[in-house]
Structures are given as structure tokens and as C-alpha cells.
Amino acid sequence: MAVVSESRVAIAGLGAVGKVIATELDKGIPGLVLTAVSAKNKEKAAEFVGQLERAVPVVSLDELADHADVIVECAPSELLPQIAAPVLAAGKKLVVLSVGALLAHPELRQTAIDNGGSILVPTGALIGLDAVVAAAEGTIHSVRMTTRKPLRGLAGAPFLVENGIDVGTITCPTKIFSGTAREAAKGFPANLNVSVALSLAGVGPDHTMLEVWADPTVTRNTHHIEVDADTASFNMTIENIPSENPKTGLITARSAIALLRKLGAPVKIGT
Numbered sequence: 001m002a003v004v005s006e007s008r009v010a011i012a013g014l015g016a017v018g019k020v021i022a023t024e025l026d027k028g029i030p031g032l033v034l035t036a037v038s039a040k041n042k043e044k045a046a047e048f049v050g051q052l053e054r055a056v057p058v059v060s061l062d063e064l065a066d067h068a069d070v071i072v073e074c075a076p077s078e079l080l081p082q083i084a085a086p087v088l089a090a091g092k093k094l095v096v097l098s099v100g101a102l103l104a105h106p107e108l109r110q111t112a113i114d115n116g117g118s119i120l121v122p123t124g125a126l127i128g129l130d131a132v133v134a135a136a137e138g139t140i141h142s143v144r145m146t147t148r149k150p151l152r153g154l155a156g157a158p159f160l161v162e163n164g165i166d167v168g169t170i171t172c173p174t175k176i177f178s179g180t181a182r183e184a185a186k187g188f189p190a191n192l193n194v195s196v197a198l199s200l201a202g203v204g205p206d207h208t209m210l211e212v213w214a215d216p217t218v219t220r221n222t223h224h225i226e227v228d229a230d231t232a233s234f235n236m237t238i239e240n241i242p243s244e245n246p247k248t249g250l251i252t253a254r255s256a257i258a259l260l261r262k263l264g265a266p267v268k269i270g271t
């Protein structure tokens with residue numbers, strides 16, 4: 001009988017996304033074992049892992065690659081290069097949630113190529129990347145996305161600060177941004193990773209067009225995508241229930257878990 005080896009998984013960031021992934025790995029996912037975590041507050045992290053069935057070490061970001069074959073990045077976006085470089089240089093797999101930060105760090109792709117590492121981007125809080133990737137095998141004419149978020153899902157974004165927009169004063173649905181996914185990644189690094197994931201699946205960050213609405217009438221982070229391609233036209237909407245982090249939809253962690261589960265699955269569904 002063939003021996004099935006387990007992939008060791010480490011998690012960078014134990015927030016709304018990381019804690020759910022760690023908990024599910026600890027409950028047991030065939031072929032995967034949680035081996036390390038990293039967080040800013042080491043004491044809080046030690047308390048969290050102490051409650052797991054199988055406690056794992058809390059290590060620094062630089063040490064994660066020594067402990068695992070697959071490292072899941074779910075930390076603040078500015079830490080992406082610090083987390084990714086050693087993982088990719090060691091030829092390992094990096095699951096990236098802070099997708100927007102990939103645009104500012106194109107060198108990571110080369111590090112992966114040079115060392116046999118790979119960067120995996122889950123669908124995350126979005127919908128339909130399977131269809132977008134398939135359509136991109138032909139010709140995509142246009143990709144548009146409209147995001148509506150409750151005010152607390154947008155508060156503090158650099159674009160708002162730079163443009164003196166106080167979302168706290170908004171009382172009706174208001175368009176606050178219109179531009180490309182690349183511009184959104186700069187202006188909303190913690191709010192619009194989904195638009196960058198969409199762009200990487202399809203026509204790229206400079207051709208994926210986005211509108212963002214601050215909408216006090218919605219309670220969910222709502223993303224609508226419209227794609228026109230030579231094989232199909234489609235539009236889809238996802239209404240994300242916010243997690244303990246109001247900027248992050250609950251489905252984000254579940255998407256990363258599904259991707260991890262698929263790594264070792266004998267039957268893989270979806271493109």
C-alpha cells in the first residue's frame with residue numbers, strides 16, 4: 001500500500017483568517033498537519049495554540065519556512081515580503097491572502113521561479129475566479145467589479161485618509177473610488193485584495209476596473225463582478241458576512257482551507 005506523507009503547514013498571522021485555519025487544521029484535514037504559527041503578540045498566540053489538541057511552536061516570521069512545506073500568509077500586507085522571501089527561497093509553497101501586496105513585490109515571482117517555490121492565491125473573499133481563469137485561456141474583453149462595504153469595512157484606508165474622506169459622516173450609498181485594481185491595492189491595502197486576485201486571474205491589475213461604494217445600507221462586504229469574454233459573459237455577486245475583523249469576510253479563511261485541502265486531494269474539483 002502506498003504511504004501517504006503529510007504536508008506540514010505553518011501560519012503567518014493569527015487574526016480573523018489565521019485562527020480559523022489553525023483551528024480547522026488542528027481538528028484534522030487529511031494529508032495536512034499544523035506545525036507552527038507566527039503572530040505579533042507571542043503571549044496571546046501561545047495561549048491560543050495551548051488550547052489546540054496538538055500544540056505547535058510560536059515562531060518568528062523568518063523561521064516559518066524551517067517548520068513547514070506550506071506557509072499560509074494571513075498577516076498585515078506590509079509584511080508580505082518578509083514572510084514570502086525566505087519561504088520561496090527555500091522552494092516551498094506560499095498561500096497568499098494579502099494579494100494586493102504582490103503587485104508591489106514582483107521580485108517574489110522570480111524568487112519562486114529560481115528556487116522551485118510557488119505562490120498560491122485562493123479565491124478568498126471573492127467568487128468566480130474559476131470562470132475568470134478559464135475565460136482567460138481565450139480572450140477576455142473586459143472585467144469590472146463593484147464593491148459595497150459597510151462603513152466600518154473601509155475605515156482607515158490610506159485612500160480615504162489621503163483624500164480627507166471621513167466615512168463616519170456618510171449617510172447614504174456613496175461612490176468613494178473608481179479606478180484600476182492596481183490603484184485600489186495602493187489605496188485600500190487591507191480592504192480590496194479581492195480586486196487584485198480578480199485582476200491576476202483575468203486581464204491584469206491595469207485593466208481590471210473597480211468602483212467602491214461606502215454604503216451604510218449594507219451589512220455585508222458585497223462584491224459584484226462582470227466579465228465579458230469570447231467564450232462567455234457572466235456576472236456574479238457575493239455578500240460576505242464580516243468576520244471578527246470587519247474588513248474581512250468569513251468565507252476568506254474557508255477559501256484558504258479549501259485550497260489547502262485540495263493540495264493533497266486525489267480528486268480536485270474546479271479549475
Ligand SMILES: NC(=O)C1=CN([C@@H]2O[C@H](COP(=O)(O)OP(=O)(O)OC[C@H]3O[C@@H](n4cnc5c(N)ncnc54)[C@H](OP(=O)(O)O)[C@@H]3O)[C@@H](O)[C@H]2O)C=CC1
Nearest residue numbers: 013014015016017039040041074075097098124125190248
Ligand atoms: N485575499 C482575500 O480575499 C482577502 C485577504 N485578506 C487579507 O488577509 C490578511 C489577514 O486578514 P485578517 O486575518 O482579517 O487580519 P487580522 O488583522 O485579523 O490579523 C492579522 C494578524 O497578523 C498578525 N501580525 C501582525 N504583525 C505581525 C508580525 N510582525 N509577525 C507575525 N504576525 C503579525 C497579527 O498578530 P496579533 O494578533 O498578535 O496582533 C494578527 O493576528 C490581511 O492582509 C487582509 O487584508 C482579508 C480578506 C480577504
Ligand SMILES: O=C([O-])CC(=O)C(=O)O
Nearest residue numbers: 125191193194221248249
Ligand atoms: O478583499 C479583501 O481584502 C476583503 C474583502 O473585501 C472581503 O472580505 O469581502
